[in-house]
Amino acid sequence: MIAQILLDVVLPIFVxxxxxxxxxxxxxxxxxxxxxxxxxYITPAVVFLSMYHSEMSPALLGNVTLFYALYVLLLYVVSTIVSRRMKFNRGMKAAFTNSLILDNSGNYGLPINQLAFRGDPLAASLQALIMTFQSLVTFTYGVMSVQRAKTGGTLKAALIGFLKMPVPYALVLGLVFHVFRVPLPEFASKPLGYISDSMVSVALLTLGAQIVKYPLRLDRLDVYISVILRLLIGPAIGLLLIFLLGLKGVPAQALLIASGMPTGVNSTILAEEYDNEPDFASQTVLISTLLNIVTITALISLAKYVG
Known part of the structure; x- marks a missing residue:
């Protein structure tokens, strides 16, 4: 089973x-x-179609929202405890926390979901929802934490940045069209479908181009601590919450896999934008992505027994 997952899901991603x-x-x-x-261009189309074709009930939507809120909160608590033990300064604490709670649920998580669940509409809509929540966290807490560490930025500035993103609007519009069963005309559905179909190849090409710009270093203990927490403790928290919330079937499997994504490139973009520990941020993205070959294979295997 593991060899099959490695060949059918993980290896195509890393190719x-x-x-x-x-x-x-x-x-x-x-x-x-x-x-x-x-x-x-690509992500809003994927999110819109995922929610438009979604099979998610209102109860499941509420459970996923609760799952993600608790998941991020628990990771934040873990980050705070470790930061205090390691005696990080304010800037390093912000970078370390972002490396844990800002994961790559978009240009890595969506392709993994598509291949692991063979395009299942419910699984795709769950991942799209997680990605939207991740964008909210990135452009509110993620931005604000780095701004405060470096410049004393405000919540208002972070919220304005979030409201400029197209993904939340695509999600809401997709849900509205789904709930009211609004038919998509051919001139809209065809282009959206073509754009969505390009997601896997273009998103992963972009990810490969982004991570290769950073030289690999293997001499930072704080990077290894972050990667261990992101790739091992993150899924452990996800699994605990799945059991506590009583989630079953595809939702449980999709959320478990989503909880094991590597550190997101956005953490590096924020670090570079505000000159806040850019070397640490880039190393966590690069090393967690490489090691995810092993951990995501194990998670996909484990997910088959969850729920």
């Missing part, structure tokens, strides 16, 4: 990431443009 890395080395791709294509 595409590797191709993105090779293309970045060869051609120095425009990462800013690639990120904008993913964020403003």
């Amino acid at each position: 595409l990431i590797g191709l993105g890395a090779l293309m970045q080395r060869a051609f120095r791709l425009d990462l800013y443009t690639l990120a904008k294509i993913n964020f403003y």
